[in-house]
Amino acid sequence: MSVSVLSALKIGGLRECQVVAGHNGLSKPIKNVTIMEVPDIVRWLKGNELLLTSLYPVKDDERAQRELIQKLKAAGTSALAVKPYHFVKSIPEAILEEADKCGFPIIEIPEHISYLDILSPVMNTIFDNKVVLQEDLEQASQILNEISLNAQGIDTFIETLGYLTKNTITVESQYSFITLPEAPFALSPLTDEEQDELTFIRHPILINRKYEEQTVPCIVAPIMLNGRVFGNITCWGVMTDHSKIDLAILEKASSLLSLEFLKLKVKYDVEQQFRNDFLRELLFNESMNKKDLNEWGEKYHFDLGGKYVCLLLSGENGEQRADETDSSKVNEVDHAVRKRWPGAIVGEIRQLICVVLPVGDGDDDGEHIKSQCKVLLNDLKVYTNPHAVSRMSVGRVNSGIKGLRLSFYEAEQAIRLQRRINHSQDIIYYDDLGVYRLLGQPSVEKECRYFYKETIGKLVDYDKNHDLKLVESLKAYFQNNENLKETSEFLYIHVNTLKYRINKISVISGYSLNKTDEKMMLYLGLKVHDMGAVFID
Incomplete structure (x- = not known):
């Protein structure tokens, strides 16, 4: 079994270590961990090792430092983890330059991290990945739980989540009353299809999302409330590749943030109810x-x-x-x-x-x-x-x-x-x-029914059995300001046909369009007709 250098950086003491050179080689597998404190260590290597050292054998020799990196690279070594402070104050530039040149990872170990803090967890991972995964998950869960229980805020929660996954973390919410830290880059929201997938699966999923000018693999975990997705946590695979533990950590984080969102929503709902009550008192x-x-x-x-x-x-x-x-x-x-x-x-x-x-x-x-x-x-x-x-x-x-x-x-x-x-x-x-404000009053509904029957109702009944379209013609006549030529063009009929229809309207309704009062009756009748079936039996 093996574990990549990238994945190893999320295990045990390596979590607090930093890659300082040779980033292009982070995908190399590690099958063993050994310590180098003797000059001829290279001849004992078999390849795929993570080598831990204080650089004591080459501390004062720049040429030896460059040759060491070249030999380790040739021997198939996966990475070199250096703990300065004792024999060298910092990792020599010669080593960093040579490592960058050949894509050989150099990892800096902090002073408080011992070799055992790295060796044991990484070897345990190599031999029993599941056991260490559970240990790291429990540790990550404990940290997230403490932040949540101590109410340290969403900002601290996101920052810690980034530390645990060694990647950029963003949180999105459909609730505007939830204040979230601004994303460090322009963020495009999830598509409807991606939202639907989150809602259906209800667990973290792998999605490719746009990061600046490129598309990167992401783990997206839903923030659920009452079976609906109201936000998400995204772990962006920009700095390191995702590992199995990242999925488990985001699963735990989404549960905790769902509770946090629920608390904020309940608080907002109470405040909104107060606003509703104020409006009711104000209006009624x-x-x-x-x-x-x-x-x-x-x-x-x-x-x-x-x-x-x-x-x-x-x-x-x-x-x-x-x-x-x-x-x-x-x-x-x-x-x-x-x-x-x-x-x-x-x-x-x-x-x-x-x-x-x-x-x-x-x-x-x-x-x-x-x-x-x-x-x-x-x-x-x-x-x-x-x-x-x-x-x-x-x-x-x-x-x-x-x-x-x-x-x-x-x-x-x-x-x-x-x-x-x-x-x-x-x-x-x-x-x-306009006039609808009067006709729409509940107190006049009964009178409007009678008014409708006496005016436009007669024309509607006639149109049911004939093809003259009298109601349509009357409406067009008023819409075109009683201009015969414009109305006939609007209706695509001859002006004489329109005159015949207008005469027919007067005969059937009993109201003449040549008399102002009677014309007003037909006009108001049309308005009642526009009010719909509420006035029509």
Whole structure:
């Protein structure tokens, strides 16, 4: 059996040693470990040895030092581990130069590490790899457990993990409220396929990931919460090759970090629930004392007299299922919103994500608000799941608590009417709803049904049995500002055909398009028709 020089550097006392020259030879196998303290050691070597020495036999002879490296290389020796301090203050430059030239590894042994600290563990590995693997794993697990139990922080945890694996370690999280150290290089996220593989296997896997301009082998361990992957630990195979023990260490590390993530998530969920409660009190509790509300609001930098606009966010169909507005979705939105508007308050209200956006003096212009909302929705599509957040309804800018409550009501009305009139835009503004704001009031639903039957309902019934498309023609007529030529071109029909249809509309409905009041009846009837089946028996 054998072990590579690279793998041996993760065993016993060699963990604290450093390769100082000959990095190109780290893949060489080690089959034995021996000590050199006599001049003619080379003739006793059989090849594939790790040689431990203080350099005493060649300490004062530069030529002998260079010849030693050449002879060891020729004899098939795997590496030379040097412990200076006693006979030489540091490893001579001649040895380092010669070793680099021929790709022969030179390892520097720290003063406090004895030969036995290296010899015994490496030989044990060679003869019984599994036993040493378990010993090193237990030692690594003990170190990681101590860091976790002593709450030394994720930064210390990652640093220690890098020390144990002798490689670069990065941690990624889908939770923006978890503060992680910045990666030392530009990091591309895992692909959806790689995320799916982690979710399915639930254990560390080998993945090739892009490191700067090259692709390197990595061990990626999932950070799991409730059966879902919410982050990962990656051990980048940049400095040394991966060994069997690295997989086991990352398995242990992922379990510990999953617990740490869970603690932070619980803390965040509690804080988010407080935010939700504050929003509910702010929007719905008419009897709450303003002084209490002000004290509560100070925590979220809320100004009782300030200007705010209320936004409601929903999924693709304009609704949210109860399980869709969990804390992770709210967190994603909160992260995206507060990157641009730190003073915003984000919470869950009535199974919708509610955003209370502060508006500065001079920023309450309608067009400015619309541009800000477009920017925000674009950010949300980047930072959040598009299936969970794809629509936005916007109330009007108002001041004070009563004004904010009105803005919430308007945003809620807008999102309700958006579904009724089949509004295709991603953002619907209450200001732009026009007459729908009146027709959408619950108190007028019954009257709207009668109104519909008396106006457009007659045309709808006629169209069911005839091919004149009267409702479509009437809608196009109003959309083209009652211009006969433009309407006929829009419908791809002759202008005389359009005139015939307009006359037919007047006959069937009983309302003339030449009289302002009667024309208004048909126009409003179309708006009710746009409101959908809620007004139609």
